Amino acid sequence: MIAFLIRCYPSSWRARYGDEFAALLEERPVGPFDVADILLGALDARRRSRGHAATLSSGRGFTMSLRIGGIAAILAGILWATSLVLASGTILEVDGIVTGLLLVAGAVTLLVALAGLSAFQARAHPLLSWVAFAVPAAGAVVSLVGVAGMTFVGDRPMVGDLSPWYIWVFGTLTVFLGSGLFAIVTYRTAALSRIAAITLGVGSVAVTLAVLIGAVGGVPEAIGIVLTLAGVVSFLVGWCALGVDAIRLDRISAAPRPA
Amino acid sequence: MESNLPEFGRFAEPSLLILVSLSDGPKHGYAIMQDVERGTGRPMGAGTLYAALARLEERGIIEALPPEDRRRPYRLTAIGATNLAEQLHRLSRFAQMGLRQLGETSP
Numbered sequence: 001m002i003a004f005l006i007r008c009y010p011s012s013w014r015a016r017y018g019d020e021f022a023a024l025l026e027e028r029p030v031g032p033f034d035v036a037d038i039l040l041g042a043l044d045a046r047r048r049s050r051g052h053a054a055t056l057s058s059g060r061g062f063t064m065s066l067r068i069g070g071i072a073a074i075l076a077g078i079l080w081a082t083s084l085v086l087a088s089g090t091i092l093e094v095d096g097i098v099t100g101l102l103l104v105a106g107a108v109t110l111l112v113a114l115a116g117l118s119a120f121q122a123r124a125h126p127l128l129s130w131v132a133f134a135v136p137a138a139g140a141v142v143s144l145v146g147v148a149g150m151t152f153v154g155d156r157p158m159v160g161d162l163s164p165w166y167i168w169v170f171g172t173l174t175v176f177l178g179s180g181l182f183a184i185v186t187y188r189t190a191a192l193s194r195i196a197a198i199t200l201g202v203g204s205v206a207v208t209l210a211v212l213i214g215a216v217g218g219v220p221e222a223i224g225i226v227l228t229l230a231g232v233v234s235f236l237v238g239w240c241a242l243g244v245d246a247i248r249l250d251r252i253s254a255a256p257r258p259a
Numbered sequence: 260m261e262s263n264l265p266e267f268g269r270f271a272e273p274s275l276l277i278l279v280s281l282s283d284g285p286k287h288g289y290a291i292m293q294d295v296e297r298g299t300g301r302p303m304g305a306g307t308l309y310a311a312l313a314r315l316e317e318r319g320i321i322e323a324l325p326p327e328d329r330r331r332p333y334r335l336t337a338i339g340a341t342n343l344a345e346q347l348h349r350l351s352r353f354a355q356m357g358l359r360q361l362g363e364t365s366p
Contacts, residue, residue: 017309023329024288024305034304041306045313190341 001030008042010049069116070246072109077239079106080175081232084207103147103168107140110175113239114140114182117246121191132185136178143171173211176235180204183238193245200238206231273303273311278320278335278343285324285334288312315339 002025006018025034083102118133149164158164183201187194210227213219273295280286280294288308295303312333315321320339324332335343 013313017313019329020288020326020331021305021309024292024308027289033302034306037304038306041304041310044306044310189338191338 013045065116065119066250070243072113073243076110081236132182139174196241203234270311285332287330
């Protein structure tokens, strides 16, 4: 009887759940209620069998997105922090091309990180997660346009009266504000480390404040420098910690399960 | 009332019962069924249990652990714990509202 009931399920379902399902049915007598319930369950599994194949494939994509997103988050944190410090020219004078390349690499890796981690978080809160993806991703794209403009247009106006530098600053500020939003959503979903999310959020707010203070003026320069450094370090640590946590979760999800 | 598992259809309620059962640690299917029957006074069929388990696993709300003999335990993921807490808070607020409207105070 048990073998017959299990054969009512599609083969893909039996391959995944068949053995444990048989073990469960052997633990207690199977009455008429159970038979009806199992037949309905088999019908449901057959109805969903085509979708099940798609889900298995999306499951592989899900762990892949975590791994790629995690690695990209670590790289993005390092690249953004390094390029911002170099762009400020306060610690080390380097060739503008090197800084530009770092900024481009930072923006691209941040886009990859946001896509990978958002795909993971969207499993629980799709709308929130994709809004939190859209803002910093848009900032990263605008920042890329600004860097390209600085390379090819120089100081001349690029959009209206705005020079590429202003476009880059606008994109970068959006990246920081968007990273703050991403941190809030990460904290809310609790899909990744909440401590990392708080660190990223603090870093995003601190850098944004430092830029605004610098633009408005009237605040001692030392406060601006301290706020910028604290923000950049916190931003770097936040993204790296989120990346490490994503890779750790990917390892757990991808761990082989005995048949 | 808004559900956190809208696409689960008729498996939304069994899914919630499974999540509550897993809230104090990993369990295999038979232990979940016993838990649910103890908690609600109603049995949960094996077909319903596994239809809900499959959906929860696909959504990353629960995850399977390595089998012990042929029985495979399941546990809540971080997303699952958040999801369950949100659902229980919402149900609690709904119950409080109902009790207030009946003129009864919550214990």
